[in-house]
């Protein structure tokens with residue numbers, strides 16, 4: 001059984017609902033009053049319903065991406081022109097990204113991450129902790145305890 005995104009309870013009947021423009025997986029109770037997009041009958045459907053939203057909405061580019069890109073590129077000694085050719089991008093596009101005039105598209109950000117060995121895309125945090133409400137602390141403490149036990153056991 002999968003958990004409801006809203007109340008966190010495991011439920012047999014889950015629905016893909018839209019609440020304030022965001023798609024969530026909700027139990028029958030929490031779906032009341034929300035716009036129901038689909039009924040999710042299997043775990044697979046629930047996971048599929050969750051996946052696209054995570055990628056579309058929860059990936060954000062780090063604040064100082066331009067500096068990170070330029071520093072990494074310079075420390076590797078790659079001229080911007082060469083990097084642009086490698087990534088199949090135009091030099092002026094890359095320049096705009098490095099000077100933070102434009103945000104890199106997800107695809108470009110991923111290419112840069114791979115090529116330069118840097119991290120540009122940050123995921124989840126804000127949204128996940130919002131969703132978890134008071135549960136977040138419990139989960140963290142529980143995880144920490146498990147980790148500690150394992151470490152001591154070995």
Ligand SMILES: [Zn+2]
Nearest residue numbers: 004007027030
């Ligand atoms: Zn619920």
